[in-house]
Amino acid sequence: MLSANWMSASHPHSFPPLPMRECGLHLQCHTHIRASAQLTSRMPLPKLTSCVLPLCLALLLARDCAPSLALADQQRSITSADGGTTVSFTSRVEQAISLLDKGRQAQAEGDFSQALLQYTQVIKEDGDLALSEYARVGRAIALYEVGDREEAFIELEDVSVSLKGYPEVHAALAAVLYTDKHSLLSAEKQFTIATLLDPHYTDLSYVKDTKHWPPSLVNSLAKFIDLQ
Secondary structure: OOOHHHHOOOOOOOOOOOOOOOOHHHHHHHHHHHHHHHHHHHOOHHHOHHHHHHHHHHHHHHHHHHHHHHHHHHHHOEEOOOOOOEEOHHHHHHHHHHHHHHHHHHHHOOOHHHHHHHHHHHHHHHOOOOOHHHHHHHHHHHHHHHOOHHHHHHHHHHHHHHOOOOHHHHHHHHHHHHHOOOOHHHHHHHHHHHHHHOHHHHOHHHHHHHOOOOHHHHHHHHHHHOOO
């Protein structure tokens, strides 16, 4: 028989106490481990194997619960760099989505100056969120109409890497590469990627009425498509 103190703190292979915190799964793991220890203390060695599996399972559950706790901590609050007020992660996501929607609405209404402001605000305030990459696409498209075309090109080129496979950015970059950079081969490469993923980008009415591209970018794409 195995001694009941084989899991004591002095045992060289003992495990540290599981943190209980808010996760109910830790309580279940703790219960499984204690029960397994009690069973092994009074079972003959041949039956010990039947207790090992529940114990291992409990330890695996405890290990898998740790990342969930870390994520829960991140979702609860994020402290600002200066140690000031904490902001709920969920609230930040909701705010970014709201700004993104406002930018798209302004773009749909043809107010590209307002769209540029909304997209820029998403990037400035929530640039660490993944969805800010889509704000960068919108910002580049708005910039092409009311801002600096060179900056729009740089933004599109950069985001075409981080959002590789997102058809709109490849189609927009193709239009800019051909019209502003006079780079036909690079434009064809980007446009091929875009249209393989979404053939709608061969239709100018789609980018104008559905994607709400500004007139300048629609015209640039039209010049490129005329060559096809």
